[in-house]
Amino acid sequence: GAVVSQHPSRVICKSGTSVKIECRSLDFQATTMFWYRQFPKQSLMLMATSNEGSKATYEQGVEKDKFLINHASLTLSTLTVTSAHPEDSSFYICSAQIAGLNEQFFGPGTRLTVL
């Protein structure tokens, strides 16, 4: 149980284009989902927290207009990287939390490469 999937697993795009990453909780309902970014040999950095049906809360330094987060249902959250640039190339990982359970279940990650 508690499986989280991400799609796509890797994406390569041209600079200036937008990329959407999906995060799904497959066998449970997630009231809260989190988006992290991880650069090579570094730890995960929280970008934003999203609750179903409300606006995401972004961490300091994360541009909300560049990283659009939508949590339209209890099993799906999306992260859209708008007008991507090479410096946005990173490993993006989502996690999902069951209401009342203090544990996050992580997805397998999405490798984004912006040329």
Next chain:
Amino acid sequence: KNQVEQSPQSLIILEGKNCTLQCNYTVSPFSNLRWYKQDTGRGPVSLTIMTFSENTKSNGRYTATLDADTKQSSLHITASQLSDSASYICVVTYTGTASKLTFGTGTRLQVTL
């Protein structure tokens, strides 16, 4: 200064050997401490979770210890296997910010023949 520091930064051991990874944290008060295993190019997978009142927790060949007084935790891997090669991350949660995780810097473990 990172509030969760791990050592060593990287480690190479022979298959079958044991090893111990360290985690020191300054987060206080804390709710719980987790150890995750992260394979290259994959998301983290939980190995153990301990509250401040727990001293040790095992999961197969993985045994985590916690000393809340000294704010130290360790992860001991017994009889290492090639598949143990991964990054091991210590994660601490603050009391009161139940969902916000503070990630350690990680230890990269390589198990060789």
